[in-house]
Amino acid sequence: MKMIISNNCNLLYYLLMLISVNEVFPIRTYTKDDLNNLRDEVKEMFYHAYDSYLKYAYPYDELRPISCDGMDTYGSYSLTLIDALDTLAIMGNHTEFQRVVDILSAKTDFDANINVSVFETNIRIIGGLLSAHLLSNIAGINLEPGWPCNGPLLRLAEDVAKRLIVAFDTKTGMPYGTVNLRHGVPKDETPVTCTAGIGTFIVEFGTLSRLTGDPIYEEVAMNALYALFNHQSPLGLFGNHIDTNTGRWTAQDAGIGSGVDSYFEYLVKGSILLQRPELMEMFHTSRKAIDKYLKKDDWYMWVSMTKGHVTLPVFQSLEAYWPGVLSLIGETSNAMRTLHNYHQVWQQYGFTPEFYYITQNEAGAGKESYPLRPELIESIMYLYRATGDPFLLQAGEDILRSIKHSAKTPCGYATIKDVRDHRKEDRMESFFLSETTKYLYLLFDVDNFIHNQGEHGTIINTPNGECVINAGGYIFNTEAHPIDPSALHCCHTIPNQNFDFKTFETNRDFYQGTLIKKYKKGTSDDLSSLENITITLESGVASVEELSIDNMTEKVAENMSDTLKNGSESILLAENRVFIAQVMLERFRKENRYPKNEAWQTNYELLSCKAQTFLQRLSIWGEFFNK
Numbered sequence: 001m002k003m004i005i006s007n008n009c010n011l012l013y014y015l016l017m018l019i020s021v022n023e024v025f026p027i028r029t030y031t032k033d034d035l036n037n038l039r040d041e042v043k044e045m046f047y048h049a050y051d052s053y054l055k056y057a058y059p060y061d062e063l064r065p066i067s068c069d070g071m072d073t074y075g076s077y078s079l080t081l082i083d084a085l086d087t088l089a090i091m092g093n094h095t096e097f098q099r100v101v102d103i104l105s106a107k108t109d110f111d112a113n114i115n116v117s118v119f120e121t122n123i124r125i126i127g128g129l130l131s132a133h134l135l136s137n138i139a140g141i142n143l144e145p146g147w148p149c150n151g152p153l154l155r156l157a158e159d160v161a162k163r164l165i166v167a168f169d170t171k172t173g174m175p176y177g178t179v180n181l182r183h184g185v186p187k188d189e190t191p192v193t194c195t196a197g198i199g200t201f202i203v204e205f206g207t208l209s210r211l212t213g214d215p216i217y218e219e220v221a222m223n224a225l226y227a228l229f230n231h232q233s234p235l236g237l238f239g240n241h242i243d244t245n246t247g248r249w250t251a252q253d254a255g256i257g258s259g260v261d262s263y264f265e266y267l268v269k270g271s272i273l274l275q276r277p278e279l280m281e282m283f284h285t286s287r288k289a290i291d292k293y294l295k296k297d298d299w300y301m302w303v304s305m306t307k308g309h310v311t312l313p314v315f316q317s318l319e320a321y322w323p324g325v326l327s328l329i330g331e332t333s334n335a336m337r338t339l340h341n342y343h344q345v346w347q348q349y350g351f352t353p354e355f356y357y358i359t360q361n362e363a364g365a366g367k368e369s370y371p372l373r374p375e376l377i378e379s380i381m382y383l384y385r386a387t388g389d390p391f392l393l394q395a396g397e398d399i400l401r402s403i404k405h406s407a408k409t410p411c412g413y414a415t416i417k418d419v420r421d422h423r424k425e426d427r428m429e430s431f432f433l434s435e436t437t438k439y440l441y442l443l444f445d446v447d448n449f450i451h452n453q454g455e456h457g458t459i460i461n462t463p464n465g466e467c468v469i470n471a472g473g474y475i476f477n478t479e480a481h482p483i484d485p486s487a488l489h490c491c492h493t494i495p496n497q498n499f500d501f502k503t504f505e506t507n508r509d510f511y512q513g514t515l516i517k518k519y520k521k522g523t524s525d526d527l528s529s530l531e532n533i534t535i536t537l538e539s540g541v542a543s544v545e546e547l548s549i550d551n552m553t554e555k556v557a558e559n560m561s562d563t564l565k566n567g568s569e570s571i572l573l574a575e576n577r578v579f580i581a582q583v584m585l586e587r588f589r590k591e592n593r594y595p596k597n598e599a600w601q602t603n604y605e606l607l608s609c610k611a612q613t614f615l616q617r618l619s620i621w622g623e624f625f626n627k
């Protein structure tokens, strides 16, 4: 509400207005029963949509909630089934979780002649598989010996990653946007990729490397992040699209939303998950430019990356993730002010439109839809955990009410085609089950295991020593798939991590928490079978090192070891070109194109966040116990 107060009379009116507004809309107080009821409403919402997907749409990618059938959208890989899987674990449905894991485990790989988005396949498929893999023991299902360093879902995730990694084989190391799951980068594929399509791999690829012991994924993702960072404008801003071969920006609008968003998100989340302070330094550096050029009255505009002037005074629905990211670095008051702006837009329409013109207070023409996006509820969930402010419960309830009221159909929930009249459209994206319902559920389910702040964990024995899992501090990928950070310490020692144990020892209580209960193996989860398991590392790539990428003809490939030729490490591209991932990695290492700041790599203090207690301690437990 904007108002110019010119005299006392108006001031009195203003005060009366405030009082009456507060009387009409007081902030509700929520009892535990209220919260449980809201949680159950969300659960019902999830099952209405999930059961409809199974009944009408599976094995297609998505449900069409008005025509009550299914369609393929992103890759003909039963996307919604995989994307929704870990939500089942979070809602405690272990039988259905096991049933779906069994279906997926029967699959040997993702080989198919299909062109897919590298970005979407990574966040939805690899992210979904990795998360379900790591939640398998909490969901009480049968574990393969060697878990969490082994398992059918982990193998599938790695298979997909091997099919995507060919996209990074560019001059700059920034990936193409599309690959064919069987044949690699399609002929004539454009080298232009959006910023988020380059900077949104470190959470999934880092997890893969830490679990499998193969450094390639993490290194390739880091290389792409450094590449992006080194292409920032003199103002410190990032554009929207860049040519991955020349490094030339082809779309120069800088913002925090569409085409860019999860790049910033992954600098923060990757930093915490993988204990890499340099990513947080990169975020803080970019953040300064964002605040200087984009931020106006707690809104974030779009500006020219070279000149800094506003090009588009628009709030995008996708940008609503930003307050949640700020809460992860402890900036709750900044985050709350921005969230209030975004919530006002929700109140105005009952949904957030894709584009909202900040100065005109109206939905953007042609951008009036709401495809059941999660970003606002995501920020609300994070901020509620950081502040406990009941306003956030009310904001969450507003979202639940709108979706139930206007998006529900007899067989699912539909995209809102126009937030101004709530007309529906025949689409339910998979992120409704993966993200929107999950964040709503977690907002109201205050005792969920995901909210564990380190009060308890499970100790398992692995060949690498004792390690702690399920100790909280879960990092959600940008598709809301939670990753257990402590599990990443169970499988392999990661080279080049010079963790300062002196700092750790002096802050031991802080990191360790005070209420840790050690659940020895053989309590609720029978992990005794994990003892004495040895993990066999894949090897046999040493001979590749001397080859230069320019010599990668099929002839050279003939001399590769059988493992390389046959494994999905090598892909036969069109025109008989052969791609070998290890060769690409060696090239990145040798070229070492992007300068790295050594001091940034060890500033571990950056990684603690007092505002989010669930993040501050346990991510380095594995280090502690493995020492």
Ligand SMILES: *[C@@H]1O[C@H](CO)[C@@H](O)[C@H](O)[C@H]1NC(C)=O
Pocket (backbone or CB within 6 Å): 047, 050, 051, 092, 093, 095, 096
């Ligand atoms: C688990 O999900 C299946 C499929 O939706 C459903 O039939 C079953 O009732 C659910 N079980 C529980 C405990 O919620």
Ligand SMILES: *[C@@H]1O[C@H](CO)[C@@H](O)[C@H](O)[C@H]1NC(C)=O
Pocket (backbone or CB within 6 Å): 113, 114, 115, 180, 186, 187, 188, 189
């Ligand atoms: C993949 O894209 C390429 C290039 O656009 C095209 O020629 C090819 O037919 C596509 N493949 C499939 C399976 O759609």
Ligand SMILES: *[C@@H]1O[C@H](CO)[C@@H](O)[C@H](O)[C@H]1NC(C)=O
Pocket (backbone or CB within 6 Å): 528, 529, 531, 532
């Ligand atoms: C592990 O190996 C040791 C020594 O070989 C053996 O005594 C122990 O019983 C084994 N534990 C399990 C669970 O197999």
Ligand SMILES: *[C@@H]1O[C@H](CO)[C@@H](O)[C@H](O)[C@H]1NC(C)=O
Pocket (backbone or CB within 6 Å): 548, 550, 551
């Ligand atoms: C490999 O590439 C280099 C330079 O690109 C060239 O000089 C050399 O002859 C090539 N070797 C083979 C075996 O093709």
Ligand SMILES: *[C@@H]1O[C@H](CO)[C@@H](O)[C@H](O)[C@H]1NC(C)=O
Pocket (backbone or CB within 6 Å): 555, 556, 559
């Ligand atoms: C492959 O190996 C053979 C025998 O070791 C060698 O004579 C030949 O030059 C190699 N080919 C290439 C392309 O390196």
Ligand SMILES: *[C@@H]1O[C@H](CO)[C@@H](O)[C@H](O)[C@H]1NC(C)=O
Pocket (backbone or CB within 6 Å): 562, 563, 565, 566
């Ligand atoms: C590799 O594939 C070829 C045929 O494609 C097969 O003859 C050979 O046995 C395979 N080698 C291994 C190690 O699997």
